[in-house]
Amino acid sequence: MSSSAHNEARRQLQICNACRYCEGYCAAFHSITQLRTFDDNTITHIANLCHNCRGCFYACQYTDPHEFALNVPRVLSEVRSHTGMEYSWPKSIARLFHRFPKNMAYIMIVSLAAILLIMIGLPPTTGKGFYAIMSHNVMLTIFLPAFLIPLMGFTVGLRRYWRDIGGRSIRISHLSEGLRQAATLENLSGGHGDGCNFERHERFTHQRRYAHHAIACGFLLCLASTLSGTILHYVFNQPAPYPVFSLPKTLGIPGGLLIVIGCLWMHGLKKRAHPELSDSSHAKADDVFLWLLGLVALSGLLLFGLGHTILMPTLLALHLASVLTFFLLIPYSKMTHAFFRLLTLVKHAQGKSILNKN
Amino acid sequence: MSKHQTINFQPDILVVGGGNAALTAAITARKFRKTVVVLEAAPCAYRGGNSRHTRNFRCMHRAPLGVLSDQYSEDEFLDDLLKVTRCNTNETLARIAIRESESMYHWMEEHGVRFQPSLSGTLSLSQTNAFFLGGGKALLNALYATAEDLGVELHYDAEVTHLVISGTEVNDVYAHINNQELQFKPSSVIVASGGFQADIDGLCRAWGQAARNFIIRGTPFNKGQVLNNLLQQNMLSVGDPTQCHAVAIDGRSPKFDGGIVTRLDCVPFSVVVNHKAERFYDEGEDLWPKRYAIWGRLIAHQQDQIAYSIIDSQSINLFMPSVFPPVRGDSIEELAQNLALPAKELAKILQTFNAACRAGHFDPNCLDGLGTVGLKPQKSNWARPIDQPPFYGYPLRPGVTFTYLGLKIDESARVESRCGPMANLWAAGEIMAGSILGEGYLAGFGMTIGSVFGRIAGQEAARHV
Ligand SMILES: Cc1cc2nc3c(=O)[nH]c(=O)nc-3n(C[C@H](O)[C@H](O)[C@H](O)COP(=O)(O)OP(=O)(O)OC[C@H]3O[C@@H](n4cnc5c(N)ncnc54)[C@H](O)[C@@H]3O)c2cc1C
Ligand code: SF4
Ligand code: SF4
Numbered sequence: 110m111s112s113s114a115h116n117e118a119r120r121q122l123q124i125c126n127a128c129r130y131c132e133g134y135c136a137a138f139h140s141i142t143q144l145r146t147f148d149d150n151t152i153t154h155i156a157n158l159c160h161n162c163r164g165c166f167y168a169c170q171y172t173d174p175h176e177f178a179l180n181v182p183r184v185l186s187e188v189r190s191h192t193g194m195e196y197s198w199p200k201s202i203a204r205l206f207h208r209f210p211k212n213m214a215y216i217m218i219v220s221l222a223a224i225l226l227i228m229i230g231l232p233p234t235t236g237k238g239f240y241a242i243m244s245h246n247v248m249l250t251i252f253l254p255a256f257l258i259p260l261m262g263f264t265v266g267l268r269r270y271w272r273d274i275g276g277r278s279i280r281i282s283h284l285s286e287g288l289r290q291a292a293t294l295e296n297l298s299g300g301h302g303d304g305c306n307f308e309r310h311e312r313f314t315h316q317r318r319y320a321h322h323a324i325a326c327g328f329l330l331c332l333a334s335t336l337s338g339t340i341l342h343y344v345f346n347q348p349a350p351y352p353v354f355s356l357p358k359t360l361g362i363p364g365g366l367l368i369v370i371g372c373l374w375m376h377g378l379k380k381r382a383h384p385e386l387s388d389s390s391h392a393k394a395d396d397v398f399l400w401l402l403g404l405v406a407l408s409g410l411l412l413f414g415l416g417h418t419i420l421m422p423t424l425l426a427l428h429l430a431s432v433l434t435f436f437l438l439i440p441y442s443k444m445t446h447a448f449f450r451l452l453t454l455v456k457h458a459q460g461k462s463i464l465n466k467n
Numbered sequence: 468m469s470k471h472q473t474i475n476f477q478p479d480i481l482v483v484g485g486g487n488a489a490l491t492a493a494i495t496a497r498k499f500r501k502t503v504v505v506l507e508a509a510p511c512a513y514r515g516g517n518s519r520h521t522r523n524f525r526c527m528h529r530a531p532l533g534v535l536s537d538q539y540s541e542d543e544f545l546d547d548l549l550k551v552t553r554c555n556t557n558e559t560l561a562r563i564a565i566r567e568s569e570s571m572y573h574w575m576e577e578h579g580v581r582f583q584p585s586l587s588g589t590l591s592l593s594q595t596n597a598f599f600l601g602g603g604k605a606l607l608n609a610l611y612a613t614a615e616d617l618g619v620e621l622h623y624d625a626e627v628t629h630l631v632i633s634g635t636e637v638n639d640v641y642a643h644i645n646n647q648e649l650q651f652k653p654s655s656v657i658v659a660s661g662g663f664q665a666d667i668d669g670l671c672r673a674w675g676q677a678a679r680n681f682i683i684r685g686t687p688f689n690k691g692q693v694l695n696n697l698l699q700q701n702m703l704s705v706g707d708p709t710q711c712h713a714v715a716i717d718g719r720s721p722k723f724d725g726g727i728v729t730r731l732d733c734v735p736f737s738v739v740v741n742h743k744a745e746r747f748y749d750e751g752e753d754l755w756p757k758r759y760a761i762w763g764r765l766i767a768h769q770q771d772q773i774a775y776s777i778i779d780s781q782s783i784n785l786f787m788p789s790v791f792p793p794v795r796g797d798s799i800e801e802l803a804q805n806l807a808l809p810a811k812e813l814a815k816i817l818q819t820f821n822a823a824c825r826a827g828h829f830d831p832n833c834l835d836g837l838g839t840v841g842l843k844p845q846k847s848n849w850a851r852p853i854d855q856p857p858f859y860g861y862p863l864r865p866g867v868t869f870t871y872l873g874l875k876i877d878e879s880a881r882v883e884s885r886c887g888p889m890a891n892l893w894a895a896g897e898i899m900a901g902s903i904l905g906e907g908y909l910a911g912f913g914m915t916i917g918s919v920f921g922r923i924a925g926q927e928a929a930r931h932v
C-alpha cells in the first residue's frame with residue numbers, strides 16, 4: 110500500500126537518519142535512528158508515534174527553501190491520514206470524509222432530522238422528563254447499534270493495523286508503559302520538558318498538552334457519567350433525570366465543562382499554528398471533530414441547565430443528534446487517533462526494535 | 468527583511484553576523500543595558516551561518532555535568548588540542564576557551580538551549596561534547612528568542628560591506644539593507660561574521676581552479692567581506708590564508724548548506740579510486756575521525772576533484788546511513804557503468820586488491836591490523852576482499868567546513884591592528900578562530916570558541932560604552 114506520502118516520508122526519514130539531531134525529541138525519532146531502511150509498515154508505525162509537536166520542523170536546517178525541503182511533521186501527518194483511511198472500514202466512506210470533511214456536518218443535519226422525525230412520529234405514551242419526548246426503548250434501539258456497529262468495523266481495522274506494525278501479544282508492562290506515555294503526553298514534552306512548538310512556532314509551550322488533556326479528561330468523565338447512569342438505570346432501577354448531587358451529574362458536569370473549554374482552547378491553538386505543518390484535509394477533519402465534540406458537551410450542559418424549560422425538547426433533539434453523529438463517525442474521525450496512538454505506543458514499548466524486513 | 472520598522476543607526480554596540488558567536492555577544496552586551504543592533508546577512512529562514520549546522524560543543528567539566536559523563540579536565544582538553552593542531556595554537560587563548568567552556572554550558576541552558584545525550588553513532592564523544600537537542604538551529608532559535616525578548620534589534624538580509632577605520636577607532640559601519648547602503652555610527656563593534664569559505668573566487672586564489680569543484684558544507688553567506696575589509700585596513704591576521712578544513716563528503720551534495728548529512732564514513736571499509744579507477748592512498752591508515760580531513764585534501768588533488776569509494780554487501784551496514792542511497796551494481800561491471808568508471812580497470816584493481824588481502828580478524832571498531840600484503844599504496848587496516856555482490860559505490864568530493872585565516876585578537880577578544888589594539892572593535896567566532904586553531908580541528912571546538920569569545924566580546928564591548 111505504498112502511498113505517495115509513504116514514499117515522501119521514506120525520502121525525508123533517510124535524510125533524518127543521516128543527521129539524527131532530533132533524536133532526543135520523541136519516540137518517533139528513537140525508532141528512526143535504530144533503523145537503516147524504512148518499509149511501508151515501519152513508516153506507518155513511526156507516523157503514528159509522531160504527535161505533531163513540530164520540534165523537528167523548527168529545529169531543522171533543511172526546511173524549505175533548502176532543496177531537501179524537509180517537513181517531517183507534515184509528511185508524517187499525511188501518512189497518518191492515509192493510515193486512518195487504509196485501516197477503516199468501509200474504506201469508501203472513510204475516503205468520503207477524508208476528502209470532504211464537511212460531509213461530517215451533513216451527517217449531523219441528517220441525524221437531527223431523523224431524531225426530530227422520530228420524536229414527532231413515535232411520541233411515547235408514558236415516561237417522565239426526557240423520556241416523555243423519546244422513550245427509553247427507542248433511544249436504546251437507535252443508539253446501541255449506532256454505537257456498536259461502527260465500533261465493530263473499526264476494531265477489524267485496528268487488528269489489521271496491529272498486525273501490520275508487527276505487534277505481538279501484549280504484556281501488562283507494555284500496556285502500562287504505553288498508557289504512561291499517553292497519560293503524560295511525553296512525546297509533546299520536547300524531550301526537555303519545555304513542551305511543544307505547536308502554536309508558538311520556534312518557542313515551546315505546554316498549552317497543547319493542557320488543552321488535549323482538558324478534552325481527554327472531560328471525555329473520560331462523561332464516559333464514566335454515562336456508565337454510572339446506565340448502572341443506576343438497570344441495576345438500581347433509577348432512571349434519569351438525576352439530581353445535581355448524583356454520580357452521573359457530579360461526573361458529567363465537570364466533564365462537559367472540561368470538553369467545552371478544551372475544544373475552544375484547542376481550536377484557538379490550531380488557529381495560531383502554522384497550517385503547512387500538518388496534512389490540510391486532516392486538519393480540517395480535526396476541526397469538524399472538535400466542533401462536534403464541543404457540541405455534544407455543550408448541548409448536554411444546556412440540557413442540564415435548561416432541562417426544565419420549554420427549550421428542553423429542542424435541546425434534547427440537538428444533544429441526541431450530536432451524540433448520534435459522534436457515534437456514527439467514530440471510525441472516520443479524530444476519535445480513532447486515541448486507539449491508533451495507544452496501540453502504537455504499546456508497540457513502541459514492546460522491544461524498541463521494530464519489524465523491518467529489509 | 469527586518470523585524471523593526473525603524474533602525475537605530477547609533478547603537479551602543481553593533482554586532483556583525485547572526486551565528487552563535489554573534490548572538491552570544493549580543494545577548495551578553497544587552498544584559499548590560501546597552502542598545503544592541505545585530506546585522507545578519509542571511510534572510511530569516513537561513514539565519515545563523517554555520518552554527519545552524521552544528522550538533523555539539525566541546526566542554527570541560529570537573530564532574531559529571533548535565534548530559535556529560537565523568538570529567539574532562541583542562542589539561543586533557545588542552546592535550547587533545549595540542550595533538551590535533553601539532554602545537555600550532557596560542558596556549559593562553561586556548562586555555563581561556565577551555566576554562567570558560569564549563570560555565571558556558573550553564574549560560575546556554577539559562578538562555579534556552581537544551582542538551583541531549585550524544586547521538587547514536589557518536590558514543591566516542593559522550594564524555595567531551597555536549598550535544599544540542601535539535602542541533603544548531605534549535606540552539607539558534609533559543610538564542611534569537613532570548614535576544615528578541617531582551618530587546619536586541621535584529622535585522623536580516625543586512626549585509627555589512629565595510630567599516631571605516633581611522634587609527635585604532637572604528638567610526639562607521641556600512642551595510643546593505645533593503646537595497647540601500649546604510650551608514651551606522653556605533654560606539655562599539657563586534658565582528659562575528661565567520662570565515663570566507665563561501666567566497667569561491669577567494670578559495671580559487673589559494674587552490675586554483677580546483678576550488679570550483681569544492682562543495683561548501685555550510686552557509687553561502689560567509690563570504691568574508693568583513694574579514695577582507697579589515698585585513699586590508701591594517702588589522703593583524705593569523706592562520707594560513709591558503710588553508711581550509713576540507714573533508715571527503717558525498718559528491719552528490721548541494722553546492723552549499725548540505726551540512727552534516729553529506730558526510731560519508733564508508734572510506735575505511737572501501738577501496739577508493741579516482742576517475743581512472745586508480746587507487747591513490749591508504750584507505751585504512753587510521754580511524755575515520757582522524758582521517759576524514761586528510762581525504763578532503765587528497766581528493767582535491769585528483770583530476771576533477773572526484774573519487775569513488777567502492778564497497779560490497781558485507782560492509783554496507785557498517786557505517787552511519789548516508790543521505791543519498793549508494794550507487795549499486797550486481798556486478799563490478801554494472802557498478803562501474805553506473806558510476807561512469809572504466810569497467811575493465813575497476814575490475815582489475817579490485818582483483819589486485821582482493822588478491823593482496825590476507826586472512827585475519829576483521830573488526831570495524833578498532834585498528835584491526837588487517838592490512839594488505841605487497842600492495843601499493845597499502846591498505847593498513849580493514850582490508851577484506853570486496854567480492855560479495857551487490858556492490859556499492861559513493862562518489863566523493865572535497866567539502867569545505869571553514870577557512871583558517873582570521874583576525875588576531877588579545878585575551879579580551881579585542882582586535883589587534885598594526886597600530887596597536889583597537890579601541891572599539893572586538894571579534895568572536897570563526898573570524899578569529901585561527902588565533903587558537905592554527906591547523907587541524909577538534910570536534911566541537913568551533914562552537915566553544917564562538918561561545919566563549921562571544922561572551923567575552925559582549926562583556927568588553929559593553930564595558931567600553
Ligand atoms: C556542517 C558543519 C557542521 C559543524 N559542526 C560543528 C559542531 O558540531 N560543533 C562545532 O563546534 N563546530 C561545528 N562546525 C563549525 C562551526 O559551525 C563553526 O565553528 C561555528 O558555527 C562558528 O560560529 P560563528 O558564529 O563564528 O560563525 P557562523 O555561525 O558561520 O556565523 C556567521 C554569521 O555571519 C553572517 N555574515 C557573514 N558575512 C556577513 C556580512 N558581511 N554582514 C553581516 N553578516 C554576515 C552569516 O550570515 C552568519 O550568520 C560545523 C561546521 C559545519 C559546516
Ligand atoms: S528533521 Fe532535520 S534536523 Fe531533525 S533529524 Fe531530520 S534532518 Fe536532522
Ligand atoms: S513533529 Fe514532534 S513528535 Fe513528530 S516526529 Fe517531529 S519531533 Fe517527533
